[in-house]
Amino acid sequence: MGGVHPDDKKISRNCKLEALPLPPMVYISVSQHIGAPAKPIVAVGDKVKVGQPIAEPGGFVSAYIHSSVSGTVKSIAPGLDMQGNKQTYIGIQVEGDEWEENIDRSDTLVTDIPDDGKAMLEKVRLAGCVGLGGATFPAHVKFSLAPGKKCECLIINGCECEPYLTSDFRTLLEKGEQVVIGAAIEKQILGVDKCVFGIEDNKPEAIAHIAEVIEKLRKLSPKYEGISVMPLMKKYPEGGEKQLIDAVMHRQVKSGGLPIDVGAVVSNVCTALSVYEAVQKNKPVIDNSVTVTGDCLGEDNQHNFVVRVGTPLSFIIDHAGGVPQTASKAIAGGPMMGRPISNLDAPTVKGTGAILFLTREQTARRPQGNCIRCGRCASACPMGLEPFLLYRLGTHDMLDELEKNAVQDCIGCGCCLYSCPANIPLLDVINQAKAAVMGVMKARRAATKAAQTK
Amino acid sequence: MSSIVIWTIVVISVLGLILAAVLYLVAERFKVEEDPRIDEVEKTMPGANCGGCGYAGCHAFAVAAVQNGNLDKNYCPVGGNDVMKKVADILGYKVEEKAPMIAVVRCNGTCQFRPKVAEYDGYPSCKVKAATFSGDTLCAQGCLGCGDCVSACQFDAIHMNPETGLPEVDQSKCVACGACVKACPKHIIELRAKGPRGMRMFVSCMNQDKGPAAKKACAAACIGCGICEKTCRFGAITVTNNIAYIDFNKCKLCRECEAMCPTGAIHDVNFPIALDKAAVKARVMERQKKEREAAAAAKAAANESAASAETLSATN
Amino acid sequence: MNKLLVSPSPHIHADVSTKSLMRDVVIALAPAAIVSIVFYGWHELLVLAVSVLSCLLFEYLITRFMMKKPSTIGDFSAAVTGLLLGLNLPSTIPWWIVVIGALVAIGVAKMSFGGLGQNVFNPALVGRVFLLVSYPSAMTKWVMPQGLFGVDAVSGATPLGAIKEGLLAGQTVPQIMDANGYDYAQMLFANIGGTAGEVSAIALLLGFIYLLVRRVVKPYITLSIWGTVALVSLIFWLASPERFTDPAFNLLTGGMILGSCFMATDYVTSPMSVKGGIIFGIGIGFITLMIRYFGSYPEGMSFAILIMNAVVPLLNMWFHQKKYGRA
Helix, strand or coil: CCCECCCCCCCCCCCCEEECCCCCEEEEECCCCCCCCCEECCCCCCEECECCEEEECCCCCCCCEECCCCEEEEEEEEEECCCCCEEEEEEEEECCCCECCCCCCCCCCCCCCCCCHHHHHHHHHHCCCECCCCCCCEHHHHHCCCCCCCCCEEEEEECCCCCCCCHHHHHHHHCHHHHHHHHHHHHHHHCCCCEEEEEECCCHHHHHHHHHHHHHHHCCCHHHCCEEEEEECCCECCCCHHHHHHHHHCCCCCCCCCHHHHCEEEEEHHHHHHHHHHHHHCCCCCEEEEEEECHHHCHHHCEEEEEECCCEHHHHHHHCCCCCCCEEEEEECCCCCCEECCCCCCECCCCCCEEEEEEHHHHCCCCCCCCCCCCHHHHHCCCCCCHHHHHHHHHCCCHHHHHHCCHHHCCCCCHHHHHCCCCCCHHHHHHHHHHHHHHHHHHHHHHHHHHHHC | CHHHHHHHHHHHHHHHHHHHHHHHHHHHHCCCCCCHHHHHHHHHCCCCCCCCCCCCCHHHHHHHHHHHCCCCCCCCCCCHHHHHHHHHHHHCCCCCCCCCEEEEECCCCCCCCCCECEEECCCCCHHHHHHHCCCCECCCCCCCCCCHHHHHCCCCCEEEECCCCEEEECCCCCCCCCHHHHHCCCCCEEEEECCHHHCEEEECCCCCCCHHHHHHHCCCCCCCCCHHHHHCCCCCEEEECCEEEECCCCCCCCCHHHHHCCCCCEEEECCCCCCCHHHHHHHHHHHHHHHHHHHHHHHHHHHHHHHHHHHHHHHC | CCCEEECCCCCCCCCCCHHHHHHHHHHHHHHHHHHHHHHHCHHHHHHHHHHHHHHHHHHHHHHHHHCCCCCCHHHCHHHHHHHHHHHCCCCCCCHHHHHHHHHHHHHHHHHHHCCCCCCCCCHHHHHHHHHHHHCHHHHCCCECCCCCCCCCCCECCCHHHHHHHHHHCCCCHHHHHHHHCCCHHHHHHCCCCCCHHHCCHHHHHHHHHHHHHCCCCCCHHHHHHHHHHHHHHHHHHHHCCCCCCCHHHHHHCCCHHHHHHHHCCCCCCCCCCHHHHHHHHHHHHHHHHHHHHHCCCCCCHHHHHHHHHHHHHHHHHHCCCCCCCCC
């Protein structure tokens, strides 16, 4: 169903993961995840070590945040994020690189998986693991299944279907063992027998490597049984949670439902890696892999960095040769769903997977024409919606009709706008309409709940 | 031949009678009994159906007015006191006079004062733009300039000025329905009292950044220095979150704050005589100097009396 | 580095535009146009040129001076309309009638609705039908193909016209076919009387395959028309071969190929959903055959498409594609 086939453009696919040097200052946001912002538990002037918790969850759906460097807390103040909006940041001046004692910094692979799922889940919670595929949903919340729900299949998302991005691919190639062990841990926590790695078939090396690793690990312990690799068709957005479940399990999540309703839990490759590090190495989420790419950067300046959380973007970009002259747009993430960056001094967060530079020719919106009713947006929509209709309804604020036509199901993948020959800003309007409809639905749910409790 | 004519006439007449009977019966069957006063009230309304009163339209307003039994929750900003008086007469209710309001754009960030640091390239709608990023200038609170307020206005009373990039309210057309206030994602439009002969003062800025940051973003920003607050003799100005706000119920239109404002963020409207900033400033400075001296003298006197009291007690 | 561009995602765009789609349609129609010029000579070239140029001119004049907007002739859509209109006219038609047809197509059928994408009816077909009812003799004066430099213009009837006349004269279908010496190979490769666009089925199909390969159009509307025509005419033909023509004849004659491949598949005037498109095609096929078999016009493709064009908004309202996770 639906989907588009943009040019792959994985220019940085052969660039090895490299650790970025420490920046002089890091600014760590307290809301790096979906849900309530974390509450700072350090004060200005405190000395912190790498891996020390500096903010605690501000609610159930929230996550721990750890210092990614060692040094002195200089500020806890509002700062600007990548889009220029205000967030609270904990600014830490870097002094040396002193880690918390219990963190195992060696490269030795710990293949023995403990039996106690509860204890491992607690470790995941304390390590501040969040979904690193982009949504940054707290991992421990996802892995704590609601009573009565049964997970039948854990899907590890290695699609990386966005053009340009290669950090998941490099992680699969270079840290395949850790990722597979992480997946086995998640499998153990969820109490599920089946685990499938969904990897797009434009990454044959990764598919082969993971298959090999699984084979190797299976000989060590029965806990690695039931893990397999499934090559998937290259298509955007194959890595969308709902699309991936459809592709792997041939089941569709009902509108407004969760993957667990059809027995699925989806976890990103990097999340599996962070779960491995949290459980086996006691290492919280303090760094993540960031692809720095773009045609205008030139071949030598493509990078896959491992970056400490809170490193300013400008520091990363300087290490990749600076902002190229011809670049006119910087994007946090891929070209289809990434958010535009208006503030290059903003720091990274856990979910930052890439910094992409595009030239004006590649990215500038083309002049808008009349809708010629070709229906390309509808056949491209992976959710089977009709963007042309939603656009028309959206420009007239017809919320009832919008809800009837399922605007709330939109996943914002951008296929409609990508494929529109008349360059109609379909997604821009649909996003607004979706927000409005979601607001109405939320208010209605609250009203019915209030009526019931009466 | 004639029989055809006669038949035609007969058939058409009978058909007409039957259909008329059907229409009458249907109209009787589905007749809705409505309080006749609702219709009467509705007729006095402006009929713009703008929703400025908080109801879905003029009919809904009339229904609510009749059913509520009073006019506490009903006020038509478009018709103003005249219409409300008529409504009150029809229904026999009392109505309070309200000061007429007008929409005021509280952003001073013209292209000249507020340099652009990014270039927006998406759908030209303030809502979409606000959801995408904080804005193409360094001011995160300022006008985005895509004109959502203009398209929200049913009275053709607000327009973008292409030179400044800011919307301007047409005072003769604005009826204070509040549609633009709701449309603006940055909440920079406010309904304020029109003031005597249309004269009013307001702080034309919403920037909540600290002084230097605000100044960097926009040369005409309110930097939250608090001079106006100190200048005001009527306690009409308060500074919260680095932004000054003039309470239009307390403001006496002396324009001293405007003269003292270092960035020109305070604006006056419809004053017949232009403000002589230097003169007013000198006057205020003079007054403040005197006040300081008086305060110092009073303090000195107090100190003295305290000291003398001390010496007195010491000698005792 | 200059100011950063900021816009909501997505940040890249497929290499497709209205212009590129319309250009593909022009390219797809080129073989048919060339073949018809080869068969009918310079007069056909004149008809096509006048048609395309006057469509472009009218669109330019209307957008610039009546709608006061930037001209839209650069998007090739007027050129497509002109080409389709030209291919729908007999080669003997006087040039001024072509200009009137272009005015109706662009002015009435397209721009009065608001321009590209807003029209309910296919502009080229509206132009053609307008001419057909206004200038019936000029619109039905056919000559046999005489070659590029041929001078001996032989007037003749189109196969469908011949059948209709023969049936009215009391002949049976096989008798008429024999009398005129029609055979299917001839029809497939050209050399039958008719409008320029009807001349060579092969050239038209070639263009259609190009559109399919370039993914400009989807095949379901066309296939559903063909399927309906084949099935319905098979039933009638089996019931009475004397009275009704057979499926192959119906598929190869008249505007069937041109209409089903290029006119019924017009984006603007065809349904958006697959289901709607199939029903649209069934309607066109059925109405065409009914007009051919029982109507007074020998050819019904244009009318059938226009009638079904009017149903498209309803089809769009009734039929939607399946949504993910919803019944």
